[in-house]
Amino acid sequence: MRRLLMSLILVGMILLSSPAYANMIRVVTTFSILEDFVQQVGGEKVEVSSLIPRGVDPHTWESTPKEVRLVAQADLLVANGGGFDDWLLPLVKNAAKPEADLIIASQGLEAIEHDHDHGHSHHHAGDPHFWLSVPNAISYVHQIAQALVSLAPGDAAYFEERTNTYIEELVELDRWMVDAxxxxxxxxxxxxxxxxxFSYLAEQYGFEVAEFLVANPDSEPSPRDLARLINLLQGNGRRAVFTEPQLASGTRYMQTLVDEVGGELFVLYSDSLSKEISTYVEMMKHNTYTLLEALE
Ligand SMILES: [Zn+2]
Incomplete structure (x- = not known):
């Protein structure tokens, strides 16, 4: 028994120190949707983790010393950009290996700005949720693929094949969403x-407006903003209102709104994957079915 245990430990040690494991690219992303993109492209050649856990609101999350260790071990760091996860930059500067690579996945995409006044003029950087339009997600995937290829040129063919397969899936998803x-x-x-x-989702899939109560969940809605949405909904035939699973206090506000106008509350995924919805593709399919159920 003792000998069996010893040999099991030995096998384990050999596996852990084998070149296959040692050659894995360590990738750290800020949130779970980027983690999924990296996993889709990187397959068995990457070990990827997200700093913000699934189901947590990225806008109000704050980093702890635990994240410093993950950042320090990373070969590649992936942020969204657009003001969404700027906190990663000082963390990288202070803790990352000098040779580690940092990419901003939304680079090159044009931000949609909101012109109506929400009473807090400091949030005017535009909507950072580019990934909620599938063509933008494809652009993210290209950025990630490029970074992985330049970190491990020997695995270029592997990454390119996986990228092509995944992008085909995304193109199909986009077509299906447009049709549905x-x-x-x-x-x-x-x-x-x-x-x-949801401004990119609205733009890509033909919604007139994406109206919202707060620009950023780190601020509370004002009575004026609530009144504005009540007015808008009262003029609508379909009084459907959407909340997001990671926003507990936001859900309470949206429930108030629904009670006020006699509407119905639905759940859209935006900033975080979950146990039930564990990939980007599943998330977008879920959102499409929800929008159809609520508005068709
Ligand atoms: Zn958000």
Whole structure:
């Protein structure tokens, strides 16, 4: 028994020190959707972790000393950009290996800004949730693939094959979403949400407006903002309101809104994957079915 145990430990040690494991690229992303993109492209050649756990709101999350260790071990760090996860930059500067690579996944994409006044002028950087339009997600995947290829040129063919397969899947997803959401009539093409996350989804899939209660979940809604959305919903045939699973206090506000106008509350995924919805593709399919159920 003792000998068996010893040999098991030995096998374990050999496996852990084998070149296959040692050659894995360690990737750290800021949130779970980027983690999924890296996993799809990197397959068995990457060991990827997200600093913000699944189900947690990225806007109000704060880093702890635990994250410093992960950043210090990373070969590649992936942030979203657009003001979404700027906290990663000082962390990288202080803790990352000098040779580690940092990429901003949304680089090259143009931000949609919001012109109406939400009473807090310091949030005017535009919507950072580029990934909620599938063509933007494809751009993220290209950025990630490029970074992995330049870190491990010997595995270029592996990464390129996986990238092509995944992008084919995304192109198909985008086409399916355009077709499916086309069935929603013009007067129901308004998405009312808690935070400003859906402007790219609205633009890509033909929604008139993405209205929201707060620009960023780190601030509380004002009575004026609540009154504005109540007014808007009262003019709508379909009084559907959307919340997001990672926003507990936001959900309470949206429930108040629903009670006020006699509408119905639905859940859209925006900033975080979960145990039930564990990939980006599943998330976008879920959102499409939810939008159809709520607005068709
Ligand atoms: Zn958000």
């Amino acid at each position: 959401l086309d069935g929603i009539s013009a007067e129901n093409r308004i998405i009312v949400t808690y935070h400003n996350a």
